[in-house]
Amino acid sequence: MIDIYSLPQKEIIKGFKARFIHTEGMTLGYWDVEEGAILPMHQHFHEQVTQVLEGKFELTVGEQTKVYENGQIAVIAPQIVHGGKALTKCKIFDIFCPVREDYQV
Numbered sequence: 001m002i003d004i005y006s007l008p009q010k011e012i013i014k015g016f017k018a019r020f021i022h023t024e025g026m027t028l029g030y031w032d033v034e035e036g037a038i039l040p041m042h043q044h045f046h047e048q049v050t051q052v053l054e055g056k057f058e059l060t061v062g063e064q065t066k067v068y069e070n071g072q073i074a075v076i077a078p079q080i081v082h083g084g085k086a087l088t089k090c091k092i093f094d095i096f097c098p099v100r101e102d103y104q105v
Contacts, residue, residue, distance in 0.1 A: 004030050012103070013039070015086070018094075020103050027103055029094040033057070033086040041083035046096040048076040055090030059083075 007019040015037025021028040027046075033055070041060070050059070052068040059068055061082045068074060076082050096103075 022099050022104055025098055027096040027100040031092040033090040035086055035089045037086045039083045041081050043079050043081045045078050047078050049095040050074045051093045053091040053093055056087040057090050058085045058087055
Protein backbone atom coordinates (compact mmCIF):
# COMPACT_ATOMS: atom_id res chain seq x y z
CA MET A 1 0.00 0.00 0.00
CA ILE A 2 1.17 3.53 -0.81
CA ASP A 3 -0.07 6.59 1.08
CA ILE A 4 0.25 9.35 -1.51
CA TYR A 5 0.43 12.03 1.21
CA SER A 6 3.50 10.39 2.74
CA LEU A 7 5.47 10.93 -0.49
CA PRO A 8 7.64 14.03 -0.96
CA GLN A 9 6.05 16.89 -2.88
CA LYS A 10 8.06 18.57 -5.64
CA GLU A 11 7.33 21.90 -7.33
CA ILE A 12 7.90 21.26 -11.04
CA ILE A 13 7.01 24.76 -12.25
CA LYS A 14 5.70 27.77 -10.32
CA GLY A 15 2.33 26.89 -8.83
CA PHE A 16 2.43 23.18 -9.79
CA LYS A 17 3.40 20.85 -6.92
CA ALA A 18 3.16 17.08 -7.26
CA ARG A 19 3.73 13.75 -5.62
CA PHE A 20 4.79 10.93 -7.94
CA ILE A 21 4.59 7.17 -8.05
CA HIS A 22 6.84 5.50 -10.62
CA THR A 23 6.30 1.93 -11.77
CA GLU A 24 8.31 -0.01 -14.32
CA GLY A 25 6.25 1.38 -17.19
CA MET A 26 4.47 4.56 -16.07
CA THR A 27 4.39 7.57 -13.77
CA LEU A 28 1.38 8.66 -11.72
CA GLY A 29 1.30 12.32 -10.71
CA TYR A 30 -0.92 13.87 -8.05
CA TRP A 31 -0.85 17.64 -8.51
CA ASP A 32 -1.85 20.55 -6.28
CA VAL A 33 -2.15 23.58 -8.55
CA GLU A 34 -2.49 27.19 -7.41
CA GLU A 35 -5.22 29.36 -8.91
CA GLY A 36 -3.82 31.31 -11.86
CA ALA A 37 -0.80 29.01 -12.33
CA ILE A 38 0.19 28.63 -15.97
CA LEU A 39 1.42 25.46 -17.62
CA PRO A 40 3.45 26.69 -20.63
CA MET A 41 2.79 25.08 -24.00
CA HIS A 42 5.10 22.07 -24.36
CA GLN A 43 5.32 18.56 -25.77
CA HIS A 44 6.98 15.29 -24.80
CA PHE A 45 7.23 11.72 -26.06
CA HIS A 46 5.03 10.39 -23.25
CA GLU A 47 1.37 9.53 -23.68
CA GLN A 48 -0.57 11.40 -20.98
CA VAL A 49 -4.00 11.01 -19.40
CA THR A 50 -5.09 13.96 -17.23
CA GLN A 51 -8.07 14.01 -14.88
CA VAL A 52 -9.22 17.08 -12.98
CA LEU A 53 -10.19 15.89 -9.50
CA GLU A 54 -11.11 19.32 -8.10
CA GLY A 55 -11.39 22.79 -9.57
CA LYS A 56 -11.42 24.18 -13.12
CA PHE A 57 -8.45 23.93 -15.48
CA GLU A 58 -8.32 25.43 -18.97
CA LEU A 59 -6.33 23.02 -21.14
CA THR A 60 -5.22 23.46 -24.73
CA VAL A 61 -4.34 20.25 -26.57
CA GLY A 62 -3.17 20.89 -30.12
CA GLU A 63 -5.59 23.47 -31.54
CA GLN A 64 -8.44 22.77 -29.10
CA THR A 65 -9.01 24.58 -25.80
CA LYS A 66 -11.53 23.33 -23.21
CA VAL A 67 -12.27 23.95 -19.56
CA TYR A 68 -12.03 20.72 -17.56
CA GLU A 69 -13.82 20.29 -14.24
CA ASN A 70 -14.18 17.61 -11.57
CA GLY A 71 -14.04 14.14 -13.10
CA GLN A 72 -13.32 15.20 -16.67
CA ILE A 73 -10.42 13.58 -18.52
CA ALA A 74 -8.14 14.60 -21.39
CA VAL A 75 -6.04 12.12 -23.36
CA ILE A 76 -2.88 13.65 -24.82
CA ALA A 77 -1.02 11.70 -27.49
CA PRO A 78 2.79 11.73 -27.60
CA GLN A 79 4.39 14.84 -29.17
CA ILE A 80 1.12 16.87 -29.13
CA VAL A 81 1.67 20.44 -27.96
CA HIS A 82 -0.36 21.24 -24.84
CA GLY A 83 -0.56 23.67 -21.93
CA GLY A 84 -3.06 25.46 -19.76
CA LYS A 85 -4.09 27.60 -16.82
CA ALA A 86 -5.69 26.87 -13.47
CA LEU A 87 -8.87 28.93 -13.37
CA THR A 88 -9.30 27.93 -9.72
CA LYS A 89 -7.19 26.02 -7.22
CA CYS A 90 -7.01 22.48 -8.64
CA LYS A 91 -6.17 18.91 -7.84
CA ILE A 92 -5.13 17.01 -10.96
CA PHE A 93 -4.19 13.38 -11.53
CA ASP A 94 -1.86 12.49 -14.43
CA ILE A 95 -0.74 9.19 -15.87
CA PHE A 96 2.34 9.22 -18.11
CA CYS A 97 3.60 6.32 -20.19
CA PRO A 98 6.48 5.55 -20.29
CA VAL A 99 7.98 6.66 -16.97
CA ARG A 100 8.73 10.38 -16.58
CA GLU A 101 12.36 10.04 -15.51
CA ASP A 102 12.59 13.84 -15.21
CA TYR A 103 9.98 13.69 -12.42
CA GLN A 104 11.80 11.16 -10.28
CA VAL A 105 12.58 12.69 -6.88
